[in-house]
Amino acid sequence: MKMLLISGSPYARKVRIILRELEVECELNMLSTYPPTEDEVGCYNPSLRIPTLIDGKEEIFESDLIVEYVLETYGHRSGAHQAKVPFLPQRYKQETKWIDLKRSAIVETLIDTMVNAAYLNWCGLTETRRNLMGFSLESRWEQRIARCLDWLEEQATPDGFSPGFLTLQDIEFICAVEWTDARMQYPWREGRPTLAALVDSFADRPSFAESQFPPMPDFLMPALEEQGKTSSG
């Protein structure tokens, strides 16, 4: 099995963490250029995005589908149960199905919005004018990010969203906020002590420690400084 990815992708990192938790061998094919080219990814994934997983004849894309595939195919691996806080190799627990799925959905909205906000900023667009419907995209996104984080703060415990286990929702959330720490200066910890404690509680776990995001590339540093100025007013 091999996966096409870049080391700075929050979508790829969650798959990496799950593979590591399940002790599934996978060749990590780190792409050296960004964005992925037609030649590298186009023959596997029409969206031209990573992560893309190739397992024999099966080519899987979209990180959530990759997660489903990995859990269905390799979720029974015993390694998953050996840790003190075991990884729960399923998308949700039956008794908390809808809340688990809603948490995953909100975390996905959170990371998509944060990535869009960062990309807009890296285009030099720190303030767009109101659109034809009368609202500005970035203030709507800012509002959404804050509301999603506040909603998650109410749901979290310092030991995870379902204490006693490492769940998919914990992994998805940690990948989302640690990406923002590495790529934009968004103060998500402020006023959200439970989420901060949750992230810190898993920091030393090998699957997280080994897949940390690399530092911001030099060519994005000016944008990061600009973001810092904007968020501190």
Ligand SMILES: N[C@@H](CCC(=O)N[C@@H](CS)C(=O)NCC(=O)O)C(=O)O
């Ligand atoms: N919904 C997709 C998002 C994947 C995604 O946006 N990947 C980024 C890297 S973090 C990418 O490949 N971007 C290239 C592009 O937008 O052309 C997933 O969950 O896999």
